[in-house]
Amino acid sequence: MQFEFSRDDRDVVARAKELTEKHLYPYEEELDANDALPASKEDAIRAGVIAYRLNAVNHAVEVGGQGYSMAQQAIVSEETGKATGALWGRVWVPPLCLRAGTLQQIETYLKPACEGKLSxxxxxxxxxxxxxxxxxxxxxxxxxxxxxxxxxxxxxxxxxxxxxxxxxxxxxxxxxxxxxxxxxxxxxxxxxxxxxxxxxxxxxxxxxxxxxxxxxxxxxxxGGVGQGFELTKDWFVEARVAIAARSMGMAVRALELANAHASKRKQFGRPIRDFQAVEFMIAEMATDIMAGKSMLYRVAAEIDAGLDRRVAHGKVSAIKLFCSEAAWRVVDKALQIFGGRGAMCENPVERLYRDVRLERIWEGTSEIQKVIIGGQIRKRGLGLYTG
Ligand SMILES: Cc1cc2nc3c(=O)[nH]c(=O)nc-3n(C[C@H](O)[C@H](O)[C@H](O)COP(=O)(O)OP(=O)(O)OC[C@H]3O[C@@H](n4cnc5c(N)ncnc54)[C@H](O)[C@@H]3O)c2cc1C
Known part of the structure; x- marks a missing residue:
């Protein structure tokens, strides 16, 4: 069994990481305080996205997208998902179903959307x-x-x-x-x-x-009358992979911050990580992330290898469910490790705590993912998940 990122994948990781740190993190607090960014800063982010070649990662190169694989799209979502205030949304991913448009619709909507000229x-x-x-x-x-x-x-x-x-x-x-x-x-x-x-x-x-x-x-x-759900099926797969990936990004950032704090913060004369109660939280957080990322990249790689769409639909429900719930547990523990400082709005963990909660709701709640998984098990057997 082989499982490693290619050189191209590692290049995508590096670009997505740098974009996030240089062009998204600097705006987090202002966005949170004002619930808005000035147009000049929105423009600067947009220019960064283009410069780092991270616009429309889900669309073909011919229409102005990056043509990235599902695994590469997940990498981008994981890195940009670390930024709070949904700044990841500034790294635009035009709805996949626009590719079903007529030539006229592709010219009018899809191509400008890929370029970042149409929202x-x-x-x-x-x-x-x-x-x-x-x-x-x-x-x-x-x-x-x-x-x-x-x-x-x-x-x-x-x-x-x-x-x-x-x-x-x-x-x-x-x-x-x-x-x-x-x-x-x-x-x-x-x-x-x-x-x-x-x-x-x-x-x-x-x-x-x-x-x-x-x-x-x-x-x-x-795409035609009556095609509404058919067109959104691919999009649900893509959107749920993205949610799982950015949930993992949030979890990683929260754990890194909490881990550093636990080493630095002293109480009762020693770093709080020396208390097993704290170290056990860190161990559980790391394990949740390892499990979530493992299933995320495995399913993304399976999709890239041509997994049947209906099977993919069933599998991405499991990664959306697990990764969003795991990220919630991780961010909650990170906030606990920070103590009172975890509740300060200037702490990214406080903002992640509010952000990560939504991942269990949109694009189908956790309960709906379980409904889908249950239905898939009835239809296709347990092997879809246990094999
Ligand atoms: C911030 C935000 C942004 C959003 N953006 C968009 C958007 O851009 N476009 C868009 O179309 N929608 C959007 N949504 C809507 C989102 O997809 C829905 O909120 C979500 O699908 C849940 O629907 P609901 O809120 O009506 O909850 P309900 O369907 O009323 O569910 C309430 C509760 O009942 C549970 N429940 C419902 N049915 C079942 C069942 N069969 N079995 C078990 N439990 C069940 C749910 O899991 C949940 O816990 C957004 C939502 C939020 C919060």
Whole structure:
């Protein structure tokens, strides 16, 4: 058995690490304090992403992406995921399904998105359709000339700043016709009703949106009527690998900080790491990370070797579940090792503590991952996970 990074992979690690340390870490505290960064700093980050060749790592070189393997994409997410305030989101990864666009859509949306000249948001969730994404009620009806969309959305991350929103609605209100429309959020009829505040201060909101007689041409459909879920299947695989990877990045950073603190901080006349209670926490954190990274890179390598998409879907649920839960345990222990200093906002561990919590919720909660894993075991047998 052979398992090691190639020279190309190590080059990706080095670039992603340097970008994170030089172009993301310096903005963390300002972003957290103001929930925004000035445009000049956003521009500087964007220039850094291009300079380090880390834009659109998931798309083909022909459309302006990097064409990275799944393992390399995981490497980038692991490194950039160490930055707090979702600064990893500044290292843009345009939705994979845009590659299913027409030539016109690829020119108008995908290529500029890969270059960082066009920002995207992707919205499925509705008040009555969260874990149960099949419960979407927003509908698009063709009036002879164009589609007219009505409904309600929530958690539309970044839609308030986006140039285009990939909006998942049902044509004719028929759940058998889930469809993605490419929508300009500045259009009349796309109404940002409310921007609730969230525990993570990333400079991007997660708005609630009313869709009121939003008019879009038939050419705004991505991939065809009824293709909504089919198009997002690949994206779920990619997004869940990314979550597992950045969860591991957060965990590694938290452990490194806690480990250093435990050696330096003295109580009762000796470094706190000399107390077995503390050292055991460090040992558990290291073990969680070793387990999480092992399964993450194994599954990423299997995907790169051509793993069947349906099998990949089942496996990435396990890595999303384990890595996000493990990272939560690690960051929680790191904060404990810091004691009161772990609760100070200037400590990255405090910010990681708020950030890592979300990884167990979005792109399918931990419970939904277990539903998927359970279903896969019933359908394909235990070997998918135990073999
Ligand atoms: C910060 C943030 C950003 C987001 N960004 C986006 C975005 O950009 N686009 C988008 O479309 N969505 C986005 N979401 C939505 C996200 O995907 C949903 O929050 C998530 O899928 C859970 O849905 P819900 O919040 O409605 O919870 P619910 O579905 O109401 O679930 C509540 C609880 O019930 C449990 N539960 C539900 N069903 C089952 C079941 N069958 N078995 C066991 N337990 C179950 C859940 O695990 C959870 O613990 C975002 C969410 C957050 C918090």
């Amino acid at each position: 995207t948001a992707f919205n499925i969730t509705e008040p009555e359709a969260g874990s149960d994404a099949g419960g979407v009620r927003s509908k698009a009806v063709f009036d002879g000339n164009q589609y007219v969309i009505n409904g309600e959305k929530c958690f539309a991350s970044g839609a308030e700043h986006a140039d285009v929103v990939l909006l998942h609605v049902n044509v004719d209100g028929d759940p058998k016709k889930p469809t993605i429309f490419l929508v300009d959020p500045k259009s009349e009829g796309f109404i940002i009703r409310r921007l609730p505040r969230f525990m993570q201060r990333s400079g991007h909101g997660h708005p609630e949106v009313d869709l009121k007689n939003l008019k879009v041409p038939a050419t705004a459909i991505l």
